[in-house]
Amino acid sequence: MAHVFVGLLKDKPYENAFLYDMSGKKFRQVLWGDWLSLADDADLQPKGLKNNSKWVWVRWAWGDPDPAKRQLLKIKREFTSSARPLEIIFVDVGIGDGAVLISPERETAEGEPAEAGEERILVIDAGKEDHMRKFLDGRFKAYREGFNFHAAILSHPDSDHYNGFGRILSTEKITFKRLYHNGIVELNSDKGLSRLGGTRSGPGGVTDYLQKIVPDDATMRSLFAPSENRKNRYASVIGKGIAKNNVGEFRMLGVNLGAKEDGRTWLPEFAPSSRRPYTIEVLGPWVEYPFGPDNPSLRVFDKDLGKTKNGHSVLLRLQFGHFSVFFGGDLNRPAEMFLLQQYAGLAEWPSSKAERDAMVEAATQRLSSDVMKSCHHGSSDVTDEFIRAVRPAAFVISSGDQDANYVHPRPDLLGRLGKLGLGDSPVLLSTELQRSTRDIDHRELVGKLTKEIEELAKCDAAAHAAANFEAERSKKLKALLKKFGELALPSVAVDGAIYVKTNGEMLITAFKKETQDPKSKWFYYAYTLTGEGTLKLIPREGEH
Known part of the structure; x- marks a missing residue:
């Protein structure tokens, strides 16, 4: 089916794009990258319509079973493009994290391998409830027609990140080529570190490490085979993927566990040698080998279950053209301190401010990113040094309203992000703050x-x-x-999903307005590069 995408005007990035009906009235606001199905002559000729240098006719709701809902709409030609941006949707999953990354490919370029033209869709965490499943079904018709996703990434075994995958993996219609994880699994429902299989002391007895790491597909399948008892939610989720046979491979991700090139670790098939305009580097968890080169290990943080499994979250850095996005999982203070030391090549945490500043500068060479998915839903248990090392101009925070135990995002953390982010006015985007609820008693x-x-x-x-x-x-x-x-x-009138889109030269961060008027649906910030190569927010002139 012939199609185009909604474009973005480089010289006028805040000029909104609209679809118009046959009478010329505005019908709907559309956003950069939206898919538009082109009308053909058989659609247009009976109505005396045709495309011209100014207007392009498109089909709207053409697949709807109700013919009355199908319409021919037009869009200004200057707002159409044959290319689409890479897109990341930070889905409003309530309490928890969940994001979907959609690569920009549609057609194979001349001289490229056939698979280079295939879009790749990654589901990075899935929240705790059913929000991600509903999003995937609405966006991709996944449950009605089936869908093959490139990969699922389970950043760490906290239920507000993995439990939503249980709903997704409950049908054979959805498949994942791989399910990546951080190597830590919940084996039972114990309160302490025994839930993860216990600990053992490293050489010299100074550092404790987790006893059980699951690095490969065979080990995961043997642990959580359908015949095994489902003793906890994690086992149930993984067991569904095995029973339904909709996960091609379970695989641990971490530094040195992935595709290794040029001394770095990459998400398999997203390394520089993949010949795509974007890469995804794996920056965590930091895997150690105190028990030999064939025994990948993860250290224990503060002798604490939560800090250990959160602190070893899968960390990813996407680079597309001039722009980068950092996925921070649920990092916490001890984990950030450990990672900063590793990326700066230090054995101990620096004692003086000058030494810490030097550490930040060294770590920035690997961690620096334009957009940061903030660690742990806006928790204040993070370091200023790590925020400074990433130094983003925009932050995305995923959190929920019924978070009675943790109160995320923390007000003091929001202040720190605004102070430590790049530029005069870093943008803070929160799924919880962007969410609009109905005032119903x-x-x-x-x-x-x-x-x-x-x-x-x-x-x-x-x-x-x-x-x-x-x-x-x-x-x-x-x-x-x-x-x-x-x-x-539903109590939620407009969900708080946050959209990040980039073609490598421009970038926008967008969210839906509280109004439900389709002609005024989106609000977004546009970014370009400064002469020094850093992200610059383009001001929205004349707005309040």
């Missing part, structure tokens, strides 16, 4: 419904004898059912 409606039900139940003999009793009762029951439907309205 169900108590009043429940009271009214209770009263009406009681009145219906009190009908006396005279009312029953009335000729129109059944008709009136039916009418009242229908009205009651309609009001009951109001109780089922």
Whole structure:
């Protein structure tokens, strides 16, 4: 099917793109990279329409079973492009993390291998509930028609990152070529580090390491085979992927565990030698070998279960052209301190400010990124030094409203991000803050419904004898059912998903407005590069 994509005007990046109906009225705002199916002559000629130098006609809702919803719409030709940007959607999964990365390929360029033209879609964490499954179904029709994803990445075994995969892996219609993880698995429901298989002391007894690491596919399948008892949620999720046979390979990711090139570790098939315009480097977890070269190990942080499995999150750095994005998992203070020392080549944490500044400068050479998925949902348990080493101009925070235990994002953390980010006004984007909820008080409606039900139940003999009793009762029951439907309205009117799109030369960060008007749907920030090669926010002139 012939198609184009919505373009972005490089010299006027804040000029919005719209679809117009046949009368010339605005129908819908569209965003850079949106797919547009082109209308053909058979669509246009019966209506006396044709494309010209200014306008392009497209099909809207052409696959809808209701013909009345199908429309021919037009868009200004200057807002169309044959190329699309790389896209990252930080899905609003409530409490937890979940992102989808969509590569920009559609067609194979001359001289490239055939597979180079295939888009690659990565699902990086999936939240705790059903939000990611619903997003994938809405975006890709995954559950209705089936879909083959390139990879799932489970950054670490916390339920607000992995449990959503249980819903996704529950059907054979969805497959993943690989499921990457950080090598740590939850073996039981114990409270302490025994949940991860216990610990053992390293040489000299100075550092403790996890006893159990799962580096390969065979070990994962033997641990969580369908015949094994499901003793915890993690086992249940992985077991579904094995039972449904929709994961081609389970594989640990970490520094030195991936595709190794030029002294660095890359996500397999995303290394520089893959001949694509983008790369994905693996920056964590930092794997050690204290027990020999064939025994990858992960150290214990603060003798604590949560800090250890969070601190060894899979860390990724995407580079596309001039722009980069850092995926920070659930890093915490001890893990960040350890990683900074490794990337700066230090044996101990520096004691003086001058030494810490030098460490940050050294680590920046590997960690520096334009956009950062902030660590641990906006927790304040992070270091200023790590934020400075990444030095992003934009931060994305994924958190939920019902986070009673942790209160994320922390207000003091937001202040630190604004202070430490790059530029005069770093942009802070939060799925929780961007989310718009309905102002609904169900108590009043429940009271009214209770009263009406009681009145219906009190009908006396005279009312029953009335000729129109059944008709009136039916009418009242229908009205009651309609009001009951109001109780089922979702509390979220507009989800807080955050979209990052780049073609390597321009970048935008976008989210939906609180209004549900399709003609005013999107708000976004556009970025370009300074002469020094750093990210620069293009100001939105004349706006409040």
